[in-house]
Amino acid sequence: MYLGIDLGTSSVKALLIDGDQHVVGSGTASVAVSRPHPGWSEQDPADWIRATEQALSVLHADHADALGAVRGIGLSGHMHGATLLGDDDAVLRSCIMWNDTRSHAEAAELDADPRFRGITGNIVFPGFTAPKLVWVARNEPDLFAKTRKVLLPKDYLRLWLTGEHISEMSDSAGTSWLDTGKRLWSSELLAATDLTEEQMPGLVEGSEAGGRLRAEIANRFGMTSGIPLAGGAGDNAAAAIGVGTIQDGAAFASLGTSGVLFAANDAYLPNPESAVHAFCHALPNTWHQMGVILSATDALNWYAKLVGQDAASLSGALGEVLQAPSGPTFLPYLSGERTPHNDASIRGVFVGLGHESDTKTLTRAVLEGVTFAFRDSLEALKEAGTRLDRVTAVGGGSRSSYWLTLLATVLGIPVEVPADGEFGAAFGAARLGLLAAEDPDPAAVCTPPSIEQVHEPVRDLEQAFGDAYSRYRSLYPAIKGALA
Template identity: 70%
Template sequence: MFLGLDLGTSGVKAMLIDADQTVIASANASLDVSRLHPGWSEQDPSHWISATKEAVGALKASHGKALSAVKGIGLSGHMHGATLIGTDDQVLRPCILWNDTRSYAEAAKLDADPRFRALTGNIVFPGFTAPKLAWVKNNEPEIFAKVAKVLLPKDYLRLWLTGEHISEMSDSAGTSWLDTGKRSWSSELLAATDLSEEQMPSLVEGTQAGGTLRGELASEWGMASSVIVAGGAGDNAASACGMGTVSEGQAFVSLGTSGVLFAANGSYLPKPESAVHAFCHALPNTWHQMGVILSATDALNWHSHVTGKTPGELSAELGDALQAPTGVTFLPYLSGERTPHNDAKIRGAFIGLGHETSRAALTQAVMEGVTFAIRDSLEALKSAGTSIERVTAIGGGSRSRYWLASIATALGMPVDIPADGDFGAAFGAARLGLIASTGADPLAVCTAPQTAETVEPVSALSQGYEEAYGRYRALYPAIKSTMN
């Protein structure tokens, strides 16, 4: 048996698979996000441990025999979070999360240093880890002075699981400290934020061993004392491993809290000015590119909160058949935006409202706004040299056939729906645990699921969607001047 642990923003998921990669069981435990000030987003790392204990405890209660046979554990987690550890491995402050934008000024200052883009292959985004440390230095100097290690969220879980300070390439590529082409820490970039390699975890590939489960936990969970914990992956790379998106030309679109258009690459293809992320993949000597939007299902969740209807009820009001854009446009920049704008201050908007605008029209506009943001990512990926002919849909939002039809039409390509099963980050993490503990061939393990259904573009609406996308594109520069 193999265990995948996925630390998400809203919860921890634990998944058991067997040697044939059949999902045996999974369990979840929820997490909350603290937002003390506008643009802030934090979590207490002790809550990650509590949630992991809860999720694994549920598996022990329901599938104790299977859990006792676990030979490898894989880790996945939300990226970029700054988890600051003192000399005694105690947490110094709440973790500053990926969608926290307070460090926009520090990010701009670091990004103005040409070494960062040259070595990391990426813009220094406010959500990345390095500017968060610069913010802590500027605003909480007493905390900064105590930092012995900077860990990413899943790697803090690893510290608890193994006692080791270890990370891997895919997650570390989102810190702004990794030389992404060389797959190693850059002492030069660390020095630019007054840090050193001694304050970073050691690095392994995602498919390699990254520690061994502590005896105390092995005993508590009924496992053997020699369980390997794999290097693992950042959440998007882990999802790619789960989806089999590991070879050149493969791609997926994720409709989760954030939205991602992810393409696997056989070589390193940075183009920072496009605001496309060029990161290491979880498999050795592979890379990937992705466009990232900060509010995908989060936008629909916001609309749900305002209207008092569940996301499912809102989606159901639209029916199954894709409708032509109404002229109402929604900009989904509820917490700023990454690709292609790199703008932490921008905020969302409805444009084109009239007396006749219904709740359903607003829902349609919200879905279209997220769809057009994903189209922005596609255009950015194209400019960076990546060609995509079709995508596979994952994430909670992919349950809406209406939304998938909208994406297929806006992108002008088929959207594949995988066969029933959970092929997300927890599954990808479990696969990495399998590879690390058995030495299996990563490409033989990380295969794609069968396609259950393909959603084709609605050709009759293609022109209307192009016109609506043109309106959408024109609105960002129009509102930017009012918010910056």
């Protein structure tokens, strides 16, 4: 048996699989997010432990024998969070989360230093970890002076499980401190933020052992003391392991709260000017590129709440036959945007509303706007040297047949839908636990799921959506100027 633990923004999921990668059982528990000021987003690391305890307790109650047979554990989690530890590993403050934008000024300052893009291969985004530490140094200097270790969220769970300060390459690549090509901490970049390598965790590959389970935790949940914990992965890299996106050119589109267009690479291909993330993958000698949009299904959920309906009903009411562009244009920048704009202050708009703009019309506009944002990411990947001939759709939005046909048409490539099954970040983490425990060929373990359906582009509508995308592209500079 192998256990995957995924620390999500809103919940912790613990998933058990057997040696044939069949799901045996799972447990979940919620985690709250605090927003003490506009643009701030924080979590209490104690809540991560509480939620993990609850999720493991569910597994122990329902699958005690299987939990006792676990031979390897993998971790995944939301990225970029700044978890500051003082003496005796005491938590100094709430974790500053991935979607916290308070350090936008600090991010711009670091990004203006050419060493950061040159060494990390990435823009210093406001959500990344390094600018958050600069913000703490300026605004909470006493806490900064007490900081002995900086951990990413999933690696704080590892500390609780193993007693060790360890991270891995895929998550650490999102800090703005990792030399992404060499896969090691950059002492030069750490020094630029008044930190040292001693304040960072040790590094392993995601499929390698990164600590062993403490006896106290093992005894509590009927597990074996000393079993290995894999290095694990950041949530998107873990999802890629789960869906088998490990070969060069393989890709998935995640239509979740945020949106991700993820492509695996067998070489390091940075192009920060495109605002594409170039990160290490969770397997040795592999990398990946991501275009990231901050509001995907979150945009539809926002609109659904506005009109007093649920998102599934709104998208379901459109049917399955793709219609021509809606007329109004929606820019989905409800929380700012990463790819391709790197703009934390931009906000969304509807343009072109008329008396005829009913609920269905605006539902289509929202889906189109998010899909055009995915097209932005596809174009950015092309600029970074990656061309895709198909993508696999995952996430909550992939349940909408209409949306997937729209996505295929706007991207101009087939969109594949996996057969029902488990292949998310928790499943990917469990696969990494298997790799760390047994050391098999990763390609034999991280296989893609069978494909149930393929959505092809609607060729007769490609020109119309191409024109609509051009209008969409023209609006960002206009509203940026208006909001300045």
